[in-house]
Amino acid sequence: MAIENKPDHDDLLHISPEMAVAEGDVRTTEAVAYVRGTSLWRDAWRRLLKNKLAVFGLIVVVIVTLASIIGPTLIQRIFGFTPDYIPTNDIRLTRSFPPFTNPDGKFSWAHPMGTDNAGRDQFARVLQGGQISLFVGILSTIVSLLIGVSYGAIAGYFGGRIDNVMMRIVDALYSLPYVIVVIVLLSMFRSQTPRGQLILLFVALGSVSWLTMARIVRGQVLSLKNQEFVLAARATGVSNARIIFRHLVPNTLGPVIVYATLTIPQIMLTEAFLSFLGFGVQAPLASWGSLASEGIQNLAIFPWQLIFPGVTMALTLFSLNFLGDGLRDALDPQMRTI
Amino acid sequence: MTFSSDGNLLEVKNLRTYFETDDGIVKAVDDISFQLKRGETLGIVGESGSGKSVTNLSIIRLVPDPPGKIVSGEVVFDGTDLLLLPGDAIRKIRGRRIAMIFQDPMTSLNPFMKISKQLMEMTQLHLGHTKGQARAHAIRMLETVGIPDADTRADNYPHEFSGGMRQRVMIAMALSCEPQLLIADEPTTALDVTIQAQILELIKKLKQETGTSVILITHDLGVVAGMTDHVIVMYAGKIFERALTTELFSQPGNPYTNGLLRSVPDPLAEQGKLYQIPGLPPDVAHLPPGCPFAPRCDRAEEICRREFPPFVQLNADHFSLCHFAREVYSESGGTPV
Amino acid sequence: MLRFILRRLLVTIPTILVVISITWVLIKLAPGNFYSGEKRLPPAIEQSIREKYGLDKPWYQQYGKTMWGILRHLDFGTSLRYGGQSVNTIIKRSLPVSATIGILAYLLALLVGVTAGSIAALKQNSKWDYSSMALAMLGISVPNFVLGPILVLVFSLGLYWLPPSRWEGFPSRNLILPVLTLSALYMAYIARLTRAGMLEVLRSDYIRTARAKGLSERDVVLRHALRGGLMPVISYTGPALAFLLTGTVVVERIFALPGLGNYFIQASLNRDEPLIIGIVAFIAIVLLLMNLLVDIAYAYLDPRVRYQ
Numbered sequence: 010m011a012i013e014n015k016p017d018h019d020d021l022l023h024i025s026p027e028m029a030v031a032e033g034d035v036r037t038t039e040a041v042a043y044v045r046g047t048s049l050w051r052d053a054w055r056r057l058l059k060n061k062l063a064v065f066g067l068i069v070v071v072i073v074t075l076a077s078i079i080g081p082t083l084i085q086r087i088f089g090f091t092p093d094y095i096p097t098n099d100i101r102l103t104r105s106f107p108p109f110t111n112p113d114g115k116f117s118w119a120h121p122m123g124t125d126n127a128g129r130d131q132f133a134r135v136l137q138g139g140q141i142s143l144f145v146g147i148l149s150t151i152v153s154l155l156i157g158v159s160y161g162a163i164a165g166y167f168g169g170r171i172d173n174v175m176m177r178i179v180d181a182l183y184s185l186p187y188v189i190v191v192i193v194l195l196s197m198f199r200s201q202t203p204r205g206q207l208i209l210l211f212v213a214l215g216s217v218s219w220l221t222m223a224r225i226v227r228g229q230v231l232s233l234k235n236q237e238f239v240l241a242a243r244a245t246g247v248s249n250a251r252i253i254f255r256h257l258v259p260n261t262l263g264p265v266i267v268y269a270t271l272t273i274p275q276i277m278l279t280e281a282f283l284s285f286l287g288f289g290v291q292a293p294l295a296s297w298g299s300l301a302s303e304g305i306q307n308l309a310i311f312p313w314q315l316i317f318p319g320v321t322m323a324l325t326l327f328s329l330n331f332l333g334d335g336l337r338d339a340l341d342p343q344m345r346t347i
Numbered sequence: 348m349t350f351s352s353d354g355n356l357l358e359v360k361n362l363r364t365y366f367e368t369d370d371g372i373v374k375a376v377d378d379i380s381f382q383l384k385r386g387e388t389l390g391i392v393g394e395s396g397s398g399k400s401v402t403n404l405s406i407i408r409l410v411p412d413p414p415g416k417i418v419s420g421e422v423v424f425d426g427t428d429l430l431l432l433p434g435d436a437i438r439k440i441r442g443r444r445i446a447m448i449f450q451d452p453m454t455s456l457n458p459f460m461k462i463s464k465q466l467m468e469m470t471q472l473h474l475g476h477t478k479g480q481a482r483a484h485a486i487r488m489l490e491t492v493g494i495p496d497a498d499t500r501a502d503n504y505p506h507e508f509s510g511g512m513r514q515r516v517m518i519a520m521a522l523s524c525e526p527q528l529l530i531a532d533e534p535t536t537a538l539d540v541t542i543q544a545q546i547l548e549l550i551k552k553l554k555q556e557t558g559t560s561v562i563l564i565t566h567d568l569g570v571v572a573g574m575t576d577h578v579i580v581m582y583a584g585k586i587f588e589r590a591l592t593t594e595l596f597s598q599p600g601n602p603y604t605n606g607l608l609r610s611v612p613d614p615l616a617e618q619g620k621l622y623q624i625p626g627l628p629p630d631v632a633h634l635p636p637g638c639p640f641a642p643r644c645d646r647a648e649e650i651c652r653r654e655f656p657p658f659v660q661l662n663a664d665h666f667s668l669c670h671f672a673r674e675v676y677s678e679s680g681g682t683p684v
Numbered sequence: 685m686l687r688f689i690l691r692r693l694l695v696t697i698p699t700i701l702v703v704i705s706i707t708w709v710l711i712k713l714a715p716g717n718f719y720s721g722e723k724r725l726p727p728a729i730e731q732s733i734r735e736k737y738g739l740d741k742p743w744y745q746q747y748g749k750t751m752w753g754i755l756r757h758l759d760f761g762t763s764l765r766y767g768g769q770s771v772n773t774i775i776k777r778s779l780p781v782s783a784t785i786g787i788l789a790y791l792l793a794l795l796v797g798v799t800a801g802s803i804a805a806l807k808q809n810s811k812w813d814y815s816s817m818a819l820a821m822l823g824i825s826v827p828n829f830v831l832g833p834i835l836v837l838v839f840s841l842g843l844y845w846l847p848p849s850r851w852e853g854f855p856s857r858n859l860i861l862p863v864l865t866l867s868a869l870y871m872a873y874i875a876r877l878t879r880a881g882m883l884e885v886l887r888s889d890y891i892r893t894a895r896a897k898g899l900s901e902r903d904v905v906l907r908h909a910l911r912g913g914l915m916p917v918i919s920y921t922g923p924a925l926a927f928l929l930t931g932t933v934v935v936e937r938i939f940a941l942p943g944l945g946n947y948f949i950q951a952s953l954n955r956d957e958p959l960i961i962g963i964v965a966f967i968a969i970v971l972l973l974m975n976l977l978v979d980i981a982y983a984y985l986d987p988r989v990r991y992q
Contacts (some may be wrong), residue, residue: 181699183923186967188930189948193707193960196952197714278827282934285829286949301829305938308833309841319830326825334821409895413809435900442898449896454889458988459911468907469897504987520897 053263056339063335069328073321077139084133092129092137093293105311122317125303134295135318141296142322145210146277150269152215153276157222158265162253164223165230176227179220187217188279195288206291210283214276225268229261263340271333274326281322297322355423356527356560357383357406362420364398364405367413370632375401375415377584383528388554388561390575390592392568392607394628398584399564403530407441425527443473446521450533452513456505462489462516463501469523488519492549511542515549522553529554530562535570547574568611572596577664580604583629583639586658590665600659600667600676602644638670646671660684689980696972701751703968704961708750711957712743750961760962765954771962774947779966781851782932782943785859789867790928797871798917801878805886805913806905816875823872828931832865832938849939862939866931870924874917882913911985918982922975929967 057063085091108123108131122131164175191213198209233239234257242252277297283289284298292299297318304315364376376398383389393399404410405417408429422429424445429437441447449455457465466485470476476484482501489497492515505513514534521529531550535543551574554561563574571578571592578595580588580603588601599605606624626643635642641651650670659672661683669675673683733739739746753761760771800820804813839861840848852858885891886909894908895901933945940946944963951959 181695185699185703186926186929186964186971188926189964189967190703190707190710192933192948192952193710193964197710197955274825281827282829282930285827285934286937287953298827298829301827305829305833308837312837315830315833319827319834323822323826323830326827327821330821330825407896409892438898438900440898441896447896449889449893451889455893457890457894457908457912459986460908468899472898506988517893 053336053339057335060335060338062331063339066328066331066335069324070332073139073325073328074143077136077143080136081133081140084130084136088130092133092295105307105314107311108313108317123311123313125314126307126311131314131317134300135297135321138295138297138300138318139321139325141290141294142277142280142298143325145207145214145280145290145296146273149211149214149276149280150218150273152211153217153219153222153272154265154269156215157219158226158258158261160219161223161226161228162230162258162261165227166234166249166253166257168231168234172227176224179223183220191217192283192286192288195283199288199291203291203294207294210280210289214280217279218272218276222265222268222272225264226258226261229264230257233257233260267333267337267340270329270336274329274333277322277326277329354384355382356385356425357562358421358423359402359406360421360423362402362405362422363418364401364410364415365418366415368632373632374584374634375631376405379420379581379584379586381579381586381589383560383562385527385560386558387577388563388575390571390578391562391564391581392566392571392578393581394566396583396628396631397581398631399581400532402581403447403532403562403564406530407445407447408437409441409447439473442469442521442526443524444526445528445530446524446526447530447532448514448517448521448534451537452510452517453505453537455517456513458505461502461504462508466501466516466520466523469520473524484523485519488523489516491522491553492516492519494519510538511545514538514542514546518546518549518553522557522559525557526559528560528562530564532564533566534563536565536567543570550574568607580607583631583634585639585668586666587640587669588665588667590661590667594665594681598676598679598681600661600665600672600679600681601669602646602671602675603640604667605675605679606643606645638668646675688983689976692976692979696976700965700968700972704751704754704965705747707961707964708747708957711955711960712746714955750958754961754965760965761958763951763956763959765951765956765959771958774959775944775962775966778942778944778947781941782936782945785862785866785935785941785943786928786932788859788863789931790870790924792863793867793870793874794917796867797874798878798914800871801875802882802905802910802913804875804879805882808883813879817879820872820875823868824876826868828865828869829934829938831868832861832935835861835865836938849941851941851943858939862935862941865938866928866935869931870928873924874920877916877920878914881916882909885909885913888912915982915986918978918985922978925974926971929971 081092105124105126105128108121120130120132122135124131125134160175160179164172194213195206195209199206230253238256239252242256247256280289280296281298281301284296285302287302290296290299300318301315301322304311304318307314359382360380362376362379363374366373366375379398379402381389391399391402401410401415406422406424406429408417410417417430420430424440429440432440456462463482463485466488467476467478467481470481470484471478486497486501489501494500494512494515500508505516508516518534529550534550535546538546547570550561550563553559561574563570565571575592577589577591579586580595580601582603588595588599588604590600595604596608599608603624606622609622610624612621624643625645629639629642635652637650637652637654638644638647638656641647644651648670654670656668656670656672658666658668660666661672661676661681663684665676665681667676676683741749750761760775763769763771763774766774800816804816807813836848839846846860847858848861850858886905891904891909894904899907929945932943933949935941936943936946937949944967947959948963950956951963
């Protein structure tokens with residue numbers, strides 16, 4: 010932490026009282042700042058907890074995630090339905106029931122979200138959809154993180170022409186109809202195995218949103234790279250790669266975490282609409298998006314087929330966004346650009 | 348409600364401006380009183396965080412609210428208490444009778460507007476000029492502050508001027524309506540040393556020509572010595588010493604002032620360590636009981652840490668906030684009354 | 685300024701060609717063909733189809749032929765599925781549909797978003813601020829394929845106020861639901877951007893100067909703050925248009941509107957190569973031109989950028 014405005018001894022008459030601080034106390038200031046630095050996370054956590062909306066978001070996200078992970082198994086234990094279970098023993102059951110009703114029209118706990126056209130329990134399907142949607146969202150975010158952080162860190166560290174060229178590429182990519190090309194990509198290779206399709210989806214989704222992450226990381230690295238610890242590392246002969254990834258990147262963790270939390274809902278939205286159009290997750294796997302595209306077919310007669318996956322998704326995204334906002338405010342209230 | 352003015356243009360009485368922060372209540376300005384006569388220049392000296400800028404923002408009620416609030420006190424300007432005026436009344440005074448210039452001219456001018464428009468705005472609003480009159484007046488003002496080629500340069504944008512020029516433009520803008528009081532908040536801090544001198548000379552000259560009273564805020568004692576008639580030294584939101592400038596420099600009555608003066612190195616003195624006031628500026632949200640300067644004062648005693656010091660009158664125009672004001676004053680050669 | 689435009693155009697044209705080429709490569713690489721439907725065709729028929737559409741020629745000849753047509757007369761060929769209609773005709777026919785909802789949606793988003801965001805900034809931390817920002821958050825979180833059907837459920841099937849789908853030209857009540865669905869996301873985003881931009885500007889030194897000059901709050905906001913505060917919204921226009929395009933695709937599907945997006949999806953599903961390439965190229969051109977316009981506008985509005 011360098012002290013700016015070192016007194017200029019050539020200009021003796023203009024030393025101000027601000028500089029009237031003893032040398033020893035300068036070191037104390039630095040020490041205090043360093044100690045403060047390590048409890049940055051605790052401060053941020055405290056601030057986050059004060060933000061009621063963010064806490065609400067966090068709770069909902071945790072609930073939905075847990076429900077998606079253990080939900081389908083629990084439902085199987087209690088009611089005996091798996092998400093794919095089609096009741097073949099009774100033809101009356103192979104149709105769509107509204108929530109909380111059974112075939113006789115009376116109240117029943119069995120299907121809180123109703124059933125789809127083939128009699129499958131919607132609740133289990135929505136939860137399983139959640140598994141896929143969250144999984145795809147988080148993994149794709151990680152992909153985009155890896156690409157974006159590396160790219161941005163390299164560009165920021167080397168600066169100069171390399172930085173120029175790399176950022177020009179980012180600018181060019183920004184204005185392209187990226188998603189359109191991704192749609193073409195996905196539609197052309199649709200007939201892969203569902204697993205292959207998923208991997209393709211990860212790559213496709215991850216490659217759409219790394220741009221902003223790269224920009225953010227580059228900005229951070231640019232401002233960090235002139236600090237003394239970098240000079241020290243260079244002076245002791247640490248290789249560039251080590252400096253970038255062991256020293257600089259960890260210091261960009263704050264904005265990266267915030268932006269990652271905000272990227273997850275964006276990616277989930279993209280996956281959902283790709284699946285909705287038929288290009289994302291393929292049967293037999295289902296995500297909220299593909300559930301919605303099935304549900305919309307019978308909108309007029311069985312509206313719950315669309316509403317439940319849709320509202321669940323909206324709630325989850327809502328909570329993720331609030332959480333991301335809260336994290337941003339907690340880690341650095343001045344980082345808000347939107 | 349008007350007060351008798353005693354020839355005072357401005358009387359600030361017991362001004363308190365507090366800020367609500369996450370850390371607690373910050374008493375940025377805590378019970379400040381001072382006067383300013385017509386035609387005089389008052390200097391306000393202090394470190395950052397001493398409350399000097401907030402004092403001035405309080406005078407024209409520009410304190411950001413939230414989180415700041417003028418809690419109590421009176422600001423009597425030419426007979427009227429500004430703190431009691433309704434919104435549109437105070438707006439008529441701002442710019443017209445009290446003008447303010449700020450520290451950083453680059454950020455203080457609107458980067459999206461031509462200089463001419465920013466100047467013309469003033470007179471069109473306050474003096475009712477037409478566009479033509481306003482423009483002519485603006486060009487005259489630019490010439491007065493020493494902008495060459497004023498007619499063409501008036502249509503430039505702020506970023507097309509150098510730092511010193513921009514500050515001149517700010518001064519031109521401030522003086523457009525011939526205000527009675529000019530408040531200059533660290534006008535030269537952001538400028539090069541050579542430009543600093545020019546700007547200060549300009550302010551001095553204009554002041555003499557128009558008879559405007561000036562409040563000059565700075566942390567630079569050299570500026571204070573050359574420009575002001577009397578001085579206030581602020582620390583932790585309070586006035587620590589108030590005196591005629593000449594007396595403050597020759598016979599200070601407060602240990603803090605002593606410390607400040609000793610920090611200015613004497614180029615003629617022998618080689619030795621440069622003096623610095625020990626310790627750090629105070630955390631104004633968590634002030635210790637007693638004198639705020641006690642932790643750093645070289646003659647602090649038990650009473651200083653326990654009790655808040657009295658505001659001692661040393662002579663007609665000299666006041667000091669200290670338990671040992673008279674002693675300090677005597678030591679520096681003064682004779683307390 | 686002119687040099688700036690020319691330089692940008694010089695970069696844009698190769699970029700478009702690269703996009704077209706990449707798309708072409710993707711299509712060619714993919715397994716399957718446009719004609720491989722449900723049943724396998726007998727080899728003779730398959731061969732004659734391939735000959736007819738030039739698919740039996742080596743790849744560089746096919747590439748060359750496609751690009752030549754494009755570069756020479758912007759001719760993207762004939763659709764492989766829509767019986768002999770030229771791609772250009774299809775694009776010309778479907779463009780007005782997409783353009784209408786797209787432009788209307790964006791204008792609506794600007795109008796509502798900027799107003800709401802400005803008021804939220806001016807009345808920071810008030811009830812208005814919190815509720816409009818919460819609503820904006822909702823707008824960002826609800827996917828358009830959920831919002832659209834819900835709107836249809838409520839306003840068409842429930843209340844019978846508005847027709848649920850079909851394209852009836854401009855102006856007509858059929859436009860209301862698609863436009864609303866499409867603009868919700870951008871309205872929300874723009875509201876938040878405006879609020880943040882205005883808050884930033886209102887904190888700046890030159891606004892403090894404007895107030896110190898005695899200007900009324902109204903003048904301070906309208907004459908000084910708005911200009912700087914809206915900059916983020918203006919630079920958002922570029923990416924916004926890109927997203928708007930993808931939003932249009934979904935909305936057209938939901939409301940069965942014969943726009944570019946709908947044709948694009950169909951073409952992708954059908955592997956209709958000329959149509960896919962045609963639409964992608966068209967979209968790329970439009971986007972890049974719009975971005976250029978936005979950059980010019982930005983430079984014009986910010987004098988600091990102008991003189992570079």
